[in-house]
Amino acid sequence: MRALSWCGGLALVVAILAFPFLVNAYWLSVGVLAMFYAIVAASWALLAGYAGQFSFGHMAFVSLGAYTSGLLVKWFGIPVPLGMIAGVAICAAVGSGVGFVGLRMRGPYLALFTVAFSEVLRIVFVSEVEITGGSGGLEVSPLFHTRSDLPYYYLGVILLAASLAVMLALVASRWGLFFRAIRENEDAAAAGGVKVMRFRVLAFAIASAFAGLGGGYFGHYIGILTPDIGSVDQMGLVVAMAVIGGAESIIAATIGALGLEFLVEALRSYGQWRLVLFGALLLLTMRFARNGLLALAWDQVRRVDRMRTGKAAREVAE
Amino acid sequence: MAGYILIQALNGLTIGIIYAVIAAGLTVIFSILKIVNFAHGELYMMGGYFSYFAISLFGIPPLLAVIVAMLVSFALAVLVERTLLTPLYSPTTERKGDYGILITFGISIFLRNIALIIFGPYPLRPPSFFSGALIAGPLIMTWDRVFAGGAGIAMLIALVWFMNNTPWGEALNAVSQSRESAAIVGIDDQRFYMLAFGLGGALAGGAGALVGPMYSLSPSMGLIPDTQAFAIVILGGMGSVAGSIIAGLLIGVSESMFVALFPDPSRSLTYAQAFSLVILMIVLLVRPTGLFGRVHTSME
Amino acid sequence: MMPVPPAAATACLIEARGLTKRFGGIIAVNALEFAVHPGELVGLIGPNGSGKTTTINMLTGHSKPASGEIYVRGRRADGLAASAFAALHVGRTFQITQLFSRMSVLENMLVPGLARPHSTRSAVTHAARQHLEFLGLAALEKLQAKNLSGGQQKLLELGRALMLDPDILFLDEPFAGVNPFLRDEIIVLVQKLHAQGRTFVIVDHDIQALQRLVLRLAVMSRGQKIADGPVAEVRENQEVLRAYAGI
Numbered sequence: 001m002r003a004l005s006w007c008g009g010l011a012l013v014v015a016i017l018a019f020p021f022l023v024n025a026y027w028l029s030v031g032v033l034a035m036f037y038a039i040v041a042a043s044w045a046l047l048a049g050y051a052g053q054f055s056f057g058h059m060a061f062v063s064l065g066a067y068t069s070g071l072l073v074k075w076f077g078i079p080v081p082l083g084m085i086a087g088v089a090i091c092a093a094v095g096s097g098v099g100f101v102g103l104r105m106r107g108p109y110l111a112l113f114t115v116a117f118s119e120v121l122r123i124v125f126v127s128e129v130e131i132t133g134g135s136g137g138l139e140v141s142p143l144f145h146t147r148s149d150l151p152y153y154y155l156g157v158i159l160l161a162a163s164l165a166v167m168l169a170l171v172a173s174r175w176g177l178f179f180r181a182i183r184e185n186e187d188a189a190a191a192g193g194v195k196v197m198r199f200r201v202l203a204f205a206i207a208s209a210f211a212g213l214g215g216g217y218f219g220h221y222i223g224i225l226t227p228d229i230g231s232v233d234q235m236g237l238v239v240a241m242a243v244i245g246g247a248e249s250i251i252a253a254t255i256g257a258l259g260l261e262f263l264v265e266a267l268r269s270y271g272q273w274r275l276v277l278f279g280a281l282l283l284l285t286m287r288f289a290r291n292g293l294l295a296l297a298w299d300q301v302r303r304v305d306r307m308r309t310g311k312a313a314r315e316v317a318e
Numbered sequence: 319m320a321g322y323i324l325i326q327a328l329n330g331l332t333i334g335i336i337y338a339v340i341a342a343g344l345t346v347i348f349s350i351l352k353i354v355n356f357a358h359g360e361l362y363m364m365g366g367y368f369s370y371f372a373i374s375l376f377g378i379p380p381l382l383a384v385i386v387a388m389l390v391s392f393a394l395a396v397l398v399e400r401t402l403l404t405p406l407y408s409p410t411t412e413r414k415g416d417y418g419i420l421i422t423f424g425i426s427i428f429l430r431n432i433a434l435i436i437f438g439p440y441p442l443r444p445p446s447f448f449s450g451a452l453i454a455g456p457l458i459m460t461w462d463r464v465f466a467g468g469a470g471i472a473m474l475i476a477l478v479w480f481m482n483n484t485p486w487g488e489a490l491n492a493v494s495q496s497r498e499s500a501a502i503v504g505i506d507d508q509r510f511y512m513l514a515f516g517l518g519g520a521l522a523g524g525a526g527a528l529v530g531p532m533y534s535l536s537p538s539m540g541l542i543p544d545t546q547a548f549a550i551v552i553l554g555g556m557g558s559v560a561g562s563i564i565a566g567l568l569i570g571v572s573e574s575m576f577v578a579l580f581p582d583p584s585r586s587l588t589y590a591q592a593f594s595l596v597i598l599m600i601v602l603l604v605r606p607t608g609l610f611g612r613v614h615t616s617m618e
Numbered sequence: 619m620m621p622v623p624p625a626a627a628t629a630c631l632i633e634a635r636g637l638t639k640r641f642g643g644i645i646a647v648n649a650l651e652f653a654v655h656p657g658e659l660v661g662l663i664g665p666n667g668s669g670k671t672t673t674i675n676m677l678t679g680h681s682k683p684a685s686g687e688i689y690v691r692g693r694r695a696d697g698l699a700a701s702a703f704a705a706l707h708v709g710r711t712f713q714i715t716q717l718f719s720r721m722s723v724l725e726n727m728l729v730p731g732l733a734r735p736h737s738t739r740s741a742v743t744h745a746a747r748q749h750l751e752f753l754g755l756a757a758l759e760k761l762q763a764k765n766l767s768g769g770q771q772k773l774l775e776l777g778r779a780l781m782l783d784p785d786i787l788f789l790d791e792p793f794a795g796v797n798p799f800l801r802d803e804i805i806v807l808v809q810k811l812h813a814q815g816r817t818f819v820i821v822d823h824d825i826q827a828l829q830r831l832v833l834r835l836a837v838m839s840r841g842q843k844i845a846d847g848p849v850a851e852v853r854e855n856q857e858v859l860r861a862y863a864g865i
Contacts, residue, residue, distance in 0.1 A: 054419050105602060107415045108354035111423070112548055113602045115356075116595040119541065123592040127585050174732040174739070177721075181729045184718035187680065191716070192730030192778055193704035232541065236427035243420060272435045279428030286421050287402055412719075 004301065012255075020153055027265070028149045034261040035156025036218045039163050041241040041257035042250045043210035046167050049247035050176070051203040052183025054107065056235050057098065057114030058211050060121045061091045063230030065212025066219030067125060067132060070140035073220075080143050084216035088209050095208025099201040106186075118230060125227035137224040143217075152221050159217055160254070163210055167250050170206070179203060237275075240282040246292025255294060321456030326578040327571055332463050334570020335470035336525050340543055341550040341562045342477055343521030348551065350493055350514035351406060353418035357398070358522055358547060359540025360429035365391040365523020366530040366539065367437055370444040380447040384469065384527040391523020392516040398425060399515040407511060426540075433537035444530040466528040473524055474563060477517075490514060542591050546573075549598040552605055569597060630689065631656045631786050631817055632677060632708065637686035637696075639672050646672045648841040649686065654786060654819055659812055661828040661849075662821045664838035665861060670821045671713055673838070674788045677819075678710045679703035704730065709784030713791045715771045717778075719764035723755060726763050726774055730781040742781075749777045753807065769800040776807070786817040793824040805831055837861065 020028050044058045065087035073083040098117060102110045125132045132138050144151040170176055178199050181189040190196050219225045228234065238257075245256015260278065267274045289296040340362055347355045369387035372378040378386055402421055405411040448461035480487040493510045525543070526535075533539070550565040576593045580586035630653045637650040647669040654660055662670050675681035677688060679700035688696035690706050698706075718726050724746060731742035750756045753773045758766065763774060772792065779787055789808075793801050801824070808831060812818060822828055828835070835852040837845040839861040845852045852858060 052416075054416065056423065101603065108419050109602055111356070111419050112354065113599055116545060116598045116602075119545075120592045120595045120599070123588050123595075127588045174728075177725060177729050177732060180721055180725075181718050184720060185716050187700070187712070188716040188718060188778070189729065190700035191678065191680070191704060191710055191712075193701050193733035193782060194729060195699075195701045195733075197699070233427065233430070236423070239420070239423065240427070243424075247420075272431065275431040276428065276435060279424065279431050282424045283402060283421065283428060286417065286424055287405070290417070 004305075016157060020150055025149065028153055030262060030265045032149050032152045032156055032221055033218075034258045035153065035160050036214050036221075037238065037241060037261050038160050038254045038257040039214040039217070040211055041238050041245070042160075042164060042167060042254045043207045043214070044238055045242045045245075045247050045250050045253035046170075046210075047203050047207035049242065049253065050171065050183070050250065051179035051200070051207075053099075053102075053200060053203055054111045055098075055102075055114040055204070055207070056111050056232070056239070057118040057121075058207070058238060059230045059232075059235045060114075060118035061095060061208040061211035062215035062218065062234075063125060063225075063227060064094060064121065065091045065215030066140070066225050066229065067138065067215075068212070069216040070138055070219045070225055071131070073141050074139070080141055080220050084213065084220070087216040088212045091212025091215070092205045092209040095211075096201050096205040098208070099204025100197075102204070103197055103200060115232065115235075118235065119232065122227045122230045125230065132227070133225075135226060135228075137226045140219045140223055140225050142223055143220040149221075156217065159213065163213065164250065164254060167210070171250065175199070175202075233275075236282075237278065240278045243282055244278075244285045244293055246294045248291065249294070252292050252294040256292065323575075323578065324457060325459070326574045328457065328459060329463065330571035330574030331567055332459075332467040332470075332570070333574065334567035335467050335474075335563070336529055336566075337543060337546045337550055337570055338563045338566030339470045339473050339525040340522050340547040341566055342474060343518035343525075344547050344551050345562060346477075346490070346514050346521070347518035350490065351403065351418075351511055353403075353406065353415075353422065354548075355515075355518065356419065356422040356544075357425035357429060358518070359542075359544025360426045360433075361391055361395060361519040361522040361540075362526040362529075362543055363433060363535070363537060363540035364394060364429060364526065366444070366526030366535045367433065367442075368523060369527030369530055370442060370535060373445060380445065380531075384524060387527035388520045388524040391526075392520040394523075395519025396512050396516040398519075399512055403511070403515065404508075407508065430537050430540070437535070437537060439537065441534040441536040442530075443534045446531045460532070462531045466532060469528055470525065473521060477521065486513065490517075542594055545598045546570075546594045549594070549601045552598075552601050569594070572597075629656065629692070630654065631658075631691060633689040634673070634677060635687045635689070637673070637676055637688065638684045639669070639676060639681060640684045645841050647676070647683075650838075650841075650843055652677075652836065652843060652846075654817060656785065656817055657812075657815065658817050658819075658834060659808075659832045660819045661832035661835045662819055662838065663823070663825060663828065663835065667840070668838040668861075669841040670838055671790055674710060674790055674819070674821060677703075678708055678788055680710075701733070704782050705734070707782055707785045708788070709779035709782045709786070710788040711772070711775045711779055711790055711792060713794065715768070715775050717763040717771055717774060720762055722760050722762055723750065723766070723774055724759045726778055727781055730778055734782070746777075746781060749780050752780075752810075753777050754803075769796060772796065772800075772804070773807075776804075780811075784816060786819065787811070789818065789820045789822075791822050792820065793822050793827050801827055 019031055023031070040058065040062055047058070048054045068090045069080070069083035069087035072078055072086050073080055098114065102113055105113055126134050128134070129136070143155065178189065178194045181192065181194055182196055182199055186196055215229070218229065241257040241260045242253040244260060245254070246252025264274055267277070270277070285293060340358065344355060344358050347353070347358070365387045368390045369383045372383040372386045373380055402425065405417060406414050411417060446462050447465050451458055451460045452464050481491055482488070490510060490513060546569055550562055550569055553565045553569070573590065573593055577586050577590045580589060633653040634650050637647055637652070638645065639647040650673060652673070662673070664670050672681060676683045679698050679702060683696055686696065687694060690703070690708060695703065695706065718729065724743070727746035727749065728742055731737055731746055732739070747756065747759070750759060753776065755770060755773055755777065758770065763771065766774060792804055796804070805827060808818060808820070820828060820832065829849055833849060834847065835845070835849045836843060837852060837855070837858050844857050844861060845855045
């Protein structure tokens with residue numbers, strides 16, 4: 001079993017690294033977007049699945065990070081990486097604010113609040129045309145001055161790897177335990193000495209920071225930034241990615257995002273029906289495989305494995 | 319100027335009644351299924367489209383189309399409930415709250431995308447119920463709007479009557495107060511969840527059908543009224559239809575006034591949408607215990 | 619009966635003065651005066667709705683009093699969060715067992731341990747395993763908490779409270795719905811912990827069990843404390859008998 005997961009993981013890593021040389025330019029651009037969605041979906045899974053804070057405002061931070069970086073670079077001419085860092089910082093701060101304000105709310109009310117917050121921000125970005133370019137789009141300086149997507153792809157891989165490393169380290173630490181405890185039972189966590197308020201705000205700050213990172217990466221790649229990236233439909237896509245992959249596991253959500261983004265493009269000929277398909281897939285997964293498809297697949301593999309070893313053991317006994 | 323304000327206020331009243339109808343549906347769903355129905359706005363949206371197609375495809379007269387829309391919305395809601403919501407009542411489902419949030423959010427995304435495919439992204443304008451307008455002094459209001467307000471009131475009255483004077487309605491009331499005690503008395507829970515969700519959907523769909531001729535239809539039209547409905551339920555509804563009505567009228571009028579008096583006309587429409595969202599955020603901040611602060615649904 | 623350290627006349631471990639709590643129009647706890655000294659084993663009884671659990675909630679930070687003061691080791695503590703009370707070595711269990719259902723038994727124990735400042739993973743894990751051994755749960759370390767039996771869950775909750783190294787433990791209905799075998803086990807565990815020097819306030823309806831355990835009994839009825847003293851005295855108290863006759 002161990003061998004299988006190591007092999008699978010290694011194969012995945014090799015595939016990711018070798019990817020640009022295996023595909024044409026179109027699919028490379030899909031790969032870039034896949035990296036973006038992976039960072040966003042993983043950080044959403046951290047906040048909602050792992051820490052139990054259901055926020056539907058995640059894409060608002062993606063767009064906030066993108067616009068912050070884009071505008072700072074445009075107005076002050078600062079180098080793009082600096083702009084992206086500023087975007088991350090702003091998102092961490094605003095995210096803390098949302099987390100703090102949302103402390104009094106639990107479950108569905110927090111979700112409602114974050115939806116409203118996300119839409120308000122999107123409306124502001126649409127309306128303040130002089131600043132943001134509104135729906136017409138904002139021109140954002142590119143990260144790399146090449147026509148090829150290659151550097152973007154590898155930067156995306158690095159950012160994703162770094163983000164996952166940080167998130168996984170967090171999950172393995174005592175903070176990860178506290179997040180799960182808060183998710184499982186806030187009162188018991190408080191009775192156990194966990195500073196619930198502090199950690200709920202922290203979860204928001206960290207997840208929003210990653211969303212901002214993804215946003216900056218996206219903005220400086222795509223070149224023309226519109227408020228759509230912060231829409232509820234984009235949020236739905238990210239939720240679908242995370243849930244279908246497995247909302248409570250950061251790795252599963254990442255794989256879900258990568259898989260679904262490629263699927264979205266592979267099914268391009270189906271047009272709008274793709275999104276209907278994903279919606280249906282999301283509903284089916286929630287209904288019948290709540291822990292996500294990866295967990296389902298893993299369980300099946302384990303079951304087969306157990307049957308095999310059971311059979312082998314019986315054969316040995318005979 | 320006074321005339322303008324008056325007209326806006328009356329428009330606000332009408333839209334407030336519509337919001338109250340949506341909120342009433344939301345309340346019924348909350349009190350019985352104990353979930354926040356994120357897909358409520360989409361049921362409203364579908365109702366609008368059902369009515370439109372009843373008229374354009376089947377030639378059903380507009381007034382009847384509203385009823386048809388309500389019936390089809392009811393059926394759609396029941397279908398959704400049977401296929402996707404039953405885990406909410408099963409003892410083996412963990413973390414029902416999380417499930418409710420994610421599944422209804424997923425349903426809303428799904429319905430919106432289905433609508434985008436079937437109906438296209440461009441707004442559709444259903445034909446008017448009545449042509450012409452009511453003119454009384456400085457007051458001008460299209461008959462559609464008058465009808466919408468009146469029909470909305472009729473729906474609310476019908477709902478209250480249903481909850482108080484029919485065995486199903488009273489049982490619904492009982493189940494809303496306490497699932498456990500209803501089970502003891504021998505009421506079959508499952509059918510009540512169907513009825514509650516269906517009823518909520520029918521009210522939302524009916525509201526959408528009424529609103530179509532006034533504001534036109536689009537797949538994303540559900541978001542804002544949905545938000546308003548949540549704000550209304552949290553603010554004043556809490557299971558009380560009378561409270562829903564008052565809160566609905568208040569929010570409807572204030573939204574209208576906001577649009578009318580907003581200093582920058584080029585932004586007023588988009589920020590009007592933000593207004594309702596901000597109201598919801600404020601309401602959530604002020605009353606975070608929200609809907610379940612009172613478990614009992616009493617229809618006054 | 620195990621030898622009990624004499625209750626210190628001066629230093630109060632936890633004290634409530636004029637503690638009041640309202641829910642809507644109802645006064646759940648009315649100007650309560652209640653003091654617990656180090657080394658005591660106090661039972662808190664009363665008919666349903668008398669305000670016992672509300673009192674515990676206030677004394678552990680899970681509920682804010684409407685008025686009144688709470689002192690922990692002489693310092694004001696009312697208004698502090700539940701996690702702050704935990705940091706002050708005030709532990710509690712809940713009427714309905716509150717666990718981290720999908721976390722393992724060991725993880726349930728690690729959370730309060732690691733929440734304490736200057737704690738290391740290895741030290742906390744070691745302490746957790748010792749407590750689990752003490753409670754007889756050591757073999758279940760890797761199981762998810764939701765898969766434990768009801769009785770095991772109650773013991774785990776006690777273990778979680780022990781990870782705070784509490785000076786005082788509030789147990790809310792530890793004997794509720796518990797079979798006689800487990801009840802006796804809990805009594806023995808509490809006595810052992812008490813002998814280690816920990817103070818207990820136990821709320822329960824099982825007066826037989828409490829009488830085997832505690833030396834002092836406080837009785838609440840309708841938000842007020844109507845009796846507080848040695849068990850034998852309280853048993854004879856007319857007001858107490860009347861309050862219970864009303865059930």
